[in-house]
Amino acid sequence: VAGGDEGSDSDDGDWDIGVVCQEPQQLDQMWQADRNEALKKALFRGDVSLIExxxxSGISIETSFQFGWTPLMCAASVANFAVVRLLLxxxxxxxxxxxxxxxxxASCTAQASEENIxxxxxxxxxxxxxxxxxxxKQMTALMYAARKGYPRVVAFLVAHGSHINAQDENGYTALIWAAQHGHKSVILKLLxxxxxxxxxxxxxxxxxxxxxxNKHLEIFSLLSLAANHLQGRYHKAVEQEAICKFLTAVSDHSVGAYSAFHDMEVFLHGLGLEHIKGLLKERDIALRQLLAMQKDDLIQIGITNPGDQRKxxxxIIDLQVEEIKFEDISEIMKLEL
Structure with a gap:
């Protein structure tokens, strides 16, 4: 029995000694590490009350996590608006x-809804x-947003002074990043x-x-036809998108079937001008003829609505600026991508 009691006393003694041997500084470090880990988890969960x-409790707002990230960097990287606002x-x-x-x-590369970003x-x-x-790598927030495909974020950054044509160490602009990754909506907004x-x-x-x-056919067509003279000032993107739709429709048909493909209908549909199809058909006007017309010509054939004329x-200007004739379009679409 004495042996058993002795063993029991020995165990208690070891435990007591273990606690006593912890230096106050070590205890503080352990406590701080635990709080840091708790804060990190709360940040990624978006637990505002726990973060507060x-x-x-005294934890620093600029606490450094792995790789030197602060709480703000963590919250921004998941685009948690409420937490970012609290920290700021x-x-x-x-x-x-x-x-x-x-x-x-970090916020421009977040895996979150564009609204939150x-x-x-x-x-x-x-x-x-x-x-x-x-x-x-000389990339700006705008380039990161364009690469991820966030058109509203891109527009907001440009509106707040982001240099739209800035280039990174490899010469990439926001537009080039968007083109490489196939983000048509971003490209239309940037143009x-x-x-x-x-x-x-x-x-x-x-x-x-x-x-x-990178095999982004629609975007290649869009950028090939974008009008230089319109760049640098606001203009509607609908005309470029219409041409883009037209080219895509052409590309979906074999060259053999192309001659039977109703090109005028596709072109007018892309511009939202289906209602003038009958007028053009009645006057037997081919698309080649239409693309050579000026304002007076349009009025003469009965297209008098200013909005229709403008579209x-x-x-027509978009096509002429690049010196791409309609009869060449089918050849363009046969390029190997």
Whole structure:
């Protein structure tokens, strides 16, 4: 029995000694590490009340996690608007960057709804985040948003001073990034806002060429036909999109079947002008003839609505600027992508 008691006393003694041997500094470090881990989990869960509780307990708003990320970087990377707002209100630095990667860039690459990303971006910009800062690869927040395919975010960044034609270390612009990844809505928005489609990468590739290389047929067609003279000022994207639809429809038919394909109907449908089809058919006007007309010609054949005239004339100019004749379009679409 004595032996058993002795063993029991020995166990208790070891446990007591273990506790006593913990230095106060070590205990503080353990406690801090636990709180940091709890904060990190709360950030990614979006647990606002727990985050507030942890901040109130004394944990720093600029606590550094793995790779030097702060709570704001973590919240921005998942575009959690409520958490980002809380952290900014508690003093987080909206311009924080780690290795030249900013919270604004992190929000533009978030895997979240575009609505959440847009709200987060708007909030960061309202707290003086700089949209033109570049990462180590010279990419801006606009380029990240274009690469991910967020047209509303792209428009908002440009409206708030982001340089639309800035180029990264490889010469890529926001437009080129969008073309490479096949984001048509972003491309239409960038063209509308004045992006230069003729800028080249360091490998001397344009946005259209990279779209072709990456097999984005519709985007290649769109960029090939975009009118240079319209860039740099606001214009409706519908005409370019109409031509894009027309080319795609042509590409869906074999060359043999092309002669029987009703090109005029496709063209008018793309422009939303189906209602003038009967008028043109009645006057036996072919698409080649229509594409050579000017305003007076349109009036003469009975197209008197100013809106209809504008749509047609803009589409005609888009084709003429690039010197692409209608009879060549089917050949363009046969290019190997």
């Amino acid at each position: 509780e942890l901040l109130n 209100d508690r003093g987080a630095n909206a311009c924080f960057e780690i290795d030249k990667y900013t919270a604004l860039m 847009l709200n987060t971006v708007e909030l960061l910009l309202s707290r003086n985040a700089d949209p033109n800062l570049t990462c180590r 509308e806002l004045g992006a230069d489609k003729n800028l080249q990468t360091k490998d001397e590739k344009t946005a259209a060429e990279l779209a072709k290389i 047609l004339l803009d589409a």
